[in-house]
Amino acid sequence: MQIYQPLSLLLFALGATGLNFSYESTRLTEHDIGDFSAITFGDVSSAPSTYEGPEYKIQPEDAAWPSEEQWARLNTTVYGNLLKPHPVGAACYPNRPEYNDSTCAYLLGRATTSRFFFNDPLTALTTWGEGATCLQLLNTTGRTCSQGGFPVYVVNATSVRDIQVAVNFARNQNLRLVIKNTGHDFIAKSTGRGALSIWTHFLKDIEFLSDYSIGEYKGAAARVGAGIEAWETLNAMVEHGNITVVTSLDPTVGNGGGWVLGGGHGPLTSLRGLGADQVLSLNVVTADGNFLTADLNQNQDLFFALRGGGGGTFGIVTSMIVKAWPGRTKIGGLTFYFTTGSGQVTIPSGRGYPSTPPVHIADAETFWKAYREYLVFAKEIVDAGGFGFGDVTPQGNNTYVFVGTFTLPDIPSDKIKEFYTPLFTSLSKIGVEIPNVRHAFLPYAQRGIGVTPNSFPGTPADTFFISRLLPRGLWAAAAAANNNNSETPRLDAVAAANWGTAEMGYRVTTRAYGPSAEAAGYPGNTTTSAVNPAMRDMVIHCAIFNPKPVVDVLPAAEFHAQHARLRARVDELVRLTPESGSYFNEADILEPDWQRSFWGEHYPRLLEIKKAMDPWGLFWAPTTVGSEQWEVVAADGLPT
Numbered sequence: 001m002q003i004y005q006p007l008s009l010l011l012f013a014l015g016a017t018g019l020n021f022s023y024e025s026t027r028l029t030e031h032d033i034g035d036f037s038a039i040t041f042g043d044v045s046s047a048p049s050t051y052e053g054p055e056y057k058i059q060p061e062d063a064a065w066p067s068e069e070q071w072a073r074l075n076t077t078v079y080g081n082l083l084k085p086h087p088v089g090a091a092c093y094p095n096r097p098e099y100n101d102s103t104c105a106y107l108l109g110r111a112t113t114s115r116f117f118f119n120d121p122l123t124a125l126t127t128w129g130e131g132a133t134c135l136q137l138l139n140t141t142g143r144t145c146s147q148g149g150f151p152v153y154v155v156n157a158t159s160v161r162d163i164q165v166a167v168n169f170a171r172n173q174n175l176r177l178v179i180k181n182t183g184h185d186f187i188a189k190s191t192g193r194g195a196l197s198i199w200t201h202f203l204k205d206i207e208f209l210s211d212y213s214i215g216e217y218k219g220a221a222a223r224v225g226a227g228i229e230a231w232e233t234l235n236a237m238v239e240h241g242n243i244t245v246v247t248s249l250d251p252t253v254g255n256g257g258g259w260v261l262g263g264g265h266g267p268l269t270s271l272r273g274l275g276a277d278q279v280l281s282l283n284v285v286t287a288d289g290n291f292l293t294a295d296l297n298q299n300q301d302l303f304f305a306l307r308g309g310g311g312g313t314f315g316i317v318t319s320m321i322v323k324a325w326p327g328r329t330k331i332g333g334l335t336f337y338f339t340t341g342s343g344q345v346t347i348p349s350g351r352g353y354p355s356t357p358p359v360h361i362a363d364a365e366t367f368w369k370a371y372r373e374y375l376v377f378a379k380e381i382v383d384a385g386g387f388g389f390g391d392v393t394p395q396g397n398n399t400y401v402f403v404g405t406f407t408l409p410d411i412p413s414d415k416i417k418e419f420y421t422p423l424f425t426s427l428s429k430i431g432v433e434i435p436n437v438r439h440a441f442l443p444y445a446q447r448g449i450g451v452t453p454n455s456f457p458g459t460p461a462d463t464f465f466i467s468r469l470l471p472r473g474l475w476a477a478a479a480a481a482n483n484n485n486s487e488t489p490r491l492d493a494v495a496a497a498n499w500g501t502a503e504m505g506y507r508v509t510t511r512a513y514g515p516s517a518e519a520a521g522y523p524g525n526t527t528t529s530a531v532n533p534a535m536r537d538m539v540i541h542c543a544i545f546n547p548k549p550v551v552d553v554l555p556a557a558e559f560h561a562q563h564a565r566l567r568a569r570v571d572e573l574v575r576l577t578p579e580s581g582s583y584f585n586e587a588d589i590l591e592p593d594w595q596r597s598f599w600g601e602h603y604p605r606l607l608e609i610k611k612a613m614d615p616w617g618l619f620w621a622p623t624t625v626g627s628e629q630w631e632v633v634a635a636d637g638l639p640t
């Protein structure tokens with residue numbers, strides 16, 4: 001078991017704005033390359049002029065796969081940081097050399113409460129997305145363990161140089177390349193069969209810059225290494241004292257990686273914008289192997305694309321500078337819930353906020369009226385700068401549980417009750433009395449949260465879901481005369497559709513947040529970053545989960561059947577919100593018309609940037625910009 005070491009380097013630099021992290025000063029030079037032609041730099045100007053590139057990526061079974069000698073030389077060049085790992089589940093398979101039943105028992109038990117899976121070079125946190133390769137099971141009778149959907153080699157990056165070497169090697173040898181950070185990606189964009197993987201997880205530096213200025217921005221900032229997770233940023237904030245940096249809610253999400261590059265929401269999003277809206281500058285290794293800075297003054301196209309255009313597409317980010325807001329944010333919040341079930345219901349933890357006791361509602365109709373009242377109120381939460389959760393879990397036999405939590409950053413303590421009273425009054429009017437409503441204030445940054453993961457392969461959350469962004473227009477009242485704002489037909493239709501969905505056994509979750517252009521501020525408004533324009537106008541991100549955790553091998557036909565049933569439910573929401581889209585980082589791997597859904601009007605520009613920067617199609621992952629140029633064959637639309 002690996003015990004997590006606290007941040008090895010936490011600098012408090014005073015105005016040291018020109019300083020890069022030490023791992024960024026080790027770079028690949030012509031001298032290092034010498035006669036090792038496999039790692040020479042690429043040249044976009046002499047690359048294929050059309051965006052065709054090579055037609056096929058070399059796989060391990062192909063004759064053109066690099067020889068052992070080449071891999072060994074690659075390893076020497078990266079100072080021994082090349083790994084050839086086997087899937088951890090191999091310990092559970094008697095026919096594998098790694099078989100060890102005590103290790104297998106550890107994987108199924110204690111590994112899940114440690115950093116084990118996060119520190120494994122291959123593990124992706126969703127089993128189904130990597131093709132359910134080499135499952136960790138006590139009983140593996142009749143099953144096999146192969147490398148399957150996992151990469152073959154991994155460069156455990158310790159410097160920009162390691163990344164440049166790996167990028168050049170993969171491009172020159174025409175190998176499949178993947179980038180993995182935490183492995184949180186829901187649709188397995190951070191893994192891939194027969195690939196060379198670049199693993200950014202240990203690029204863990206973080207520092208505060210008390211005085212940073214660029215363009216119109218002047219103030220404090222933080223430089224965040226590619227491997228930093230949200231909880232590490234929060235700890236660094238506690239250390240620093242009086243500063244607030246926007247992070248994800250989930251403490252182990254990679255805030256220096258895929259989270260910010262694909263958008264990145266969190267508890268402060270309605271007030272301060274998305275993760276992508278915080279970014280002032282990024283250091284990145286591009287597909288030609290070069291290392292450069294993208295900001296308002298240089299490489300502006302890349303600066304546009306990396307803020308919301310998606311991870312794994314335009315380059316490998318090694319660090320970024322993000323805004324640091326003055327003061328230490330406190331968040332007020334509460335949890336309430338109601339159910340049509342009659343049995344005992346576990347009181348949810350409320351994400352640290354106090355919860356009301358369970359309220360039992362006699363009939364489903366009243367339950368769904370109450371649900372609608374919450375949806376109506378969600379816009380108030382967003383407009384107040386808050387974040388809301390409203391999840392319905394069906395429990396069979398037409399019984400449902402609703403859990404609502406909302407959190408409001410920086411709300412004055414004498415205003416919070418005033419804020420939420422109208423919600424509980426309107427619930428009371430339809431006969432749902434929520435007793436003992438209590439709120440609490442918690443500091444946003446706290447030490448110690450999230451060190452151990454709440455997500456690992458095989459958890460109940462390990463399933464697929466499909467999502468849709470619900471635009472502000474749904475909250476517009478009907479134009480009928482005398483309408484006193486209580487009728488919102490489009491929103492009511494959404495509530496009705498979600499009832500139908502839950503009735504079929506699906507869990508329906510909502511996250512209310514609104515990264516409006518105003519919240520995004522400088523320099524990340526609607527026109528200057530690649531963030532999905534639909535997110536500027538959203539109130540709720542609605543995600544519907546397949547009922548069964550996909551912790552076992554799912555034949556492609558069965559996956560497609562389950563997927564089509566779920567898709568049909570979400571398509572009802574699509575019909576009600578034709579102007580909207582969905583959130584790239586939390587979406588369907590088979591999202592139809594994904595270019596428009598994830599990027600709207602930005603897509604043509606993003607594709608131009610992709611073609612110009614990566615004519616080789618080196619960075620490839622499903623649903624990323626330019627990914628329509630390639631497909632994984634013989635996989636029935638599933639990644640392998």
Ligand SMILES: Cc1cc2nc3c(=O)[nH]c(=O)nc-3n(C[C@H](O)[C@H](O)[C@H](O)COP(=O)(O)OP(=O)(O)OC[C@H]3O[C@@H](n4cnc5c(N)ncnc54)[C@H](O)[C@@H]3O)c2cc1C
Binds near residue numbers: 252255454
């Ligand atoms: C339990 C859980 C909770 C979540 N909570 C939230 C949340 O609160 N808010 C939210 O917005 N999202 C959330 N997400 C979704 C999350 O934003 C995405 O999974 C995101 O892609 C994670 O990025 P990562 O770097 O941690 O993961 P990875 O899976 O390692 O990487 C994700 C993608 O980014 C690419 N990538 C990673 N690092 C780099 C880099 N340095 N340069 C270029 N590309 C890179 C990878 O190639 C891959 O395509 C959650 C996901 C899970 C599983």
Ligand SMILES: *[C@@H]1O[C@H](CO)[C@@H](O)[C@H](O)[C@H]1NC(C)=O
Binds near residue numbers: 075076079081082083
């Ligand atoms: C790379 O070199 C290191 C150090 O010599 C060694 O431990 C490691 O096993 C090598 N990796 C591969 C894939 O051979």
Ligand SMILES: *[C@@H]1O[C@H](CO)[C@@H](O)[C@H](O)[C@H]1NC(C)=O
Binds near residue numbers: 100103106
């Ligand atoms: C199995 O793993 C344990 C540690 O998990 C180790 O102590 C033991 O020696 C291993 N057994 C074999 C046969 O390798």
Ligand SMILES: *[C@@H]1O[C@H](CO)[C@@H](O)[C@H](O)[C@H]1NC(C)=O
Binds near residue numbers: 139140141142
């Ligand atoms: C293990 O799995 C096999 C195949 O599914 C099954 O036949 C067998 O009964 C299982 N053994 C135990 C102990 O559950």
Ligand SMILES: *[C@@H]1O[C@H](CO)[C@@H](O)[C@H](O)[C@H]1NC(C)=O
Binds near residue numbers: 121
């Ligand atoms: C990867 O490198 C880090 C140091 O940067 C080291 O702590 C870790 O053990 C390495 N992981 C593996 C699997 O070699």
Ligand SMILES: *[C@@H]1O[C@H](CO)[C@@H](O)[C@H](O)[C@H]1NC(C)=O
Binds near residue numbers: 020025283284291293
């Ligand atoms: C930091 O890196 C960028 C390239 O990303 C470079 O332009 C700049 O000179 C570097 N700064 C220092 C101090 O090395």
Ligand SMILES: *[C@@H]1O[C@H](CO)[C@@H](O)[C@H](O)[C@H]1NC(C)=O
Binds near residue numbers: 326327328
């Ligand atoms: C923290 O920052 C806020 C906002 O700038 C300021 O009002 C407050 O006085 C600071 N508190 C301390 C203890 O420095």
Ligand SMILES: *[C@@H]1O[C@H](CO)[C@@H](O)[C@H](O)[C@H]1NC(C)=O
Binds near residue numbers: 396
């Ligand atoms: C549903 O109702 C049936 C018949 O009354 C009962 O046997 C079953 O346990 C119920 N299921 C749940 C999940 O409550």
Ligand SMILES: *[C@@H]1O[C@H](CO)[C@@H](O)[C@H](O)[C@H]1NC(C)=O
Binds near residue numbers: 481482484485486487
């Ligand atoms: C106005 O609100 C009242 C009470 O909330 C409701 O009974 C009435 O139907 C509403 N009128 C219209 C036109 O929506």
Ligand SMILES: *[C@@H]1O[C@H](CO)[C@@H](O)[C@H](O)[C@H]1NC(C)=O
Binds near residue numbers: 517522523526527
């Ligand atoms: C977005 O930012 C640019 C550059 O700062 C500015 O010119 C433009 O007016 C802004 N647009 C909006 C909608 O705020």
